[in-house]
Amino acid sequence: TATLDFDDTEGLGPEHVTVDGLPAGYYVIAVNSFSLDQDPDATVNVSVTIGGTVYTFPSHTFTTADSDGLDPSSWYRVTDLQCASDSNCTFVTPNTALQVHDTVGDFKPKLKK
Secondary structure, eight states, X not given: OXXXXXXXXXXXXXXEEEEXXXXXXXXXXXXXXXXXXXXXXXXXXXXXXXXXXXXXXXXXXXXXOOTTSOOGGGEEEEEEEEEEETXXXXXXXXXXXXXXXXXXXXXXXXXXX
C-alpha cells in the first residue's frame, strides 16, 4: 500500500510517500513536476529507505511543469528497483523500454516500430 504522507502544494517540500508490504516485482521510481506555480524552476532531492538504510540520489532541477503527466521533460527518472520481497530490493539500471509518461500516466512498454 502506498500512502502520500505529506503533500506540500506550496513548493517548499518535503513530500513523503510510504510504501509498506511491497510485493515482489519491478518498480520505476520517478518524480513529476506537476506545477511550478510562479517559480521559474524547482530542485528536488530524492531518498529511498529500504530496511532502515537510506539511499540518496542526485538532485534534479525542473524548468517545466506538467499537470497531465505527458511532457517527458517534466519527469525525473530517479532509479528502477527490482524486489524479490518486501525488504530484499536492488537498484538496477533503468529499463528504458518502460517510460514514465504516456496518455494515461501509467508505466507502459514503448512499442518498437
